[in-house]
Amino acid sequence: MNTSELTACATALVEPGKGILAADESSGTIKKRFDTIAVESTEDNRRDYRELLFTTAGIGDFVSGVILFDETLRQSAADGTSLAEILSRQGIIPGIKVDGGAKPLAGRPGETVTEGLDGLRERLNEYYELGARFTKWRAVIRIDDHLPSRHCLHANAEALARYASLSQEAGLVPIVEPEVLMDGDHSLERCKRVTEAAQQVVFRALRLHGVNLEGMLLKPNMVIPGVDHTPQASVEEVAAATLALLKRTVPAAVPGIVFLSGGQSDAAATAHLDAMNRLDANPPWRLSFSYGRALQAAPLKAWLGKTENVTDAQAALHHRAQLNGAAAQGAYSAAMENG
Secondary structure, eight states, X not given: OOHHHHHHHHHHHTOTTOEEEEEOOOHHHHHHHHHTTTOOOOHHHHXXXXXHHHTOTTGGGTEEEEEEOHHHHHOBOTTSOBHHXXXXXXXXXXXXXOOOOEEEOTTOTTOEEEOOOTTHHHHHHHHHHTTOOEEEEEEEEOOSSSOOOXXXXXXXXXXXXXXXXXXXXXXXEEEEEEEEOOOSSOOHHHHHHHHHHHHHHHHHHHHHTTOOGGXXXXXXXXXXXXXXXXXXXXXXXXXXXXXXXXXXXXXTTSOEEEEOOTTOOHHHHHHHHHHHHHHOSSOSSEEEEEESHHHHHHHHHHHTTOGGGHHHXXXXXXXXXXXXXXXXXXXXXGGGGGO
């Protein structure tokens, strides 16, 4: 593990005004997205869609890295150039999702633990050779009146820490993602308490496993009430609660925090990020984004699987990336949505 290279890569991923595009949908997830536009989820169609995203002119001005799925990292564009190489030519760092998905946690109905540690060391070494320079692992934490259990938090924190340690051993920057879901009717305060508990356990495990904090990134949820809760919180309330929580849990050694959008609308995810950067212009870590649907929904709708729509789809992606790049510097306004 070269700690200076890990730190340099982690820092580059949160360069001011830039963030991460999450394009690591599993085969099942990308099929669901393609179903919404009546496009068959074939290998060629998935390749064409990802190529559309990655070849968008100027996208490297706002996107520092892209998280890929295993299939995508191995694919080549129509001209034979690997998709990872296309990203590198745009000045974008290729990354890879390495977890095996959330599975039922034994003895804990309604809770999950993320699997994928078996054979991970070998896969990480292969991904490095294929051009990846960072990784991502997602844990899923569900809230209700009784959940999450301490057992669930500790099981997922242990898996995240083992993954992060193995990634750094292979020379790859780990993005640690303990996601507290928006599903349910919990309050903002309840989300804050659960997210704080989850992150405290995660960072304790990371230290125990010797993870270099300067060579990793955190990908957390924002502190938001459940989707069924009334009333919903204002943009300012979400920003204040999220910042207060992070200052209690995330060491200053971590270079950056790249938020997931977690079911928010495109505009809401952008506005919340912007509000946090306005509320504190000099936080201990850089506050940026690692958005999937919040960046891809617009280009997917514009594309519709048609070659003649590629230019419009790329314009839609460029616009959303530009808005989030502005939000990462506290320079976004709602008026920019109409640009």
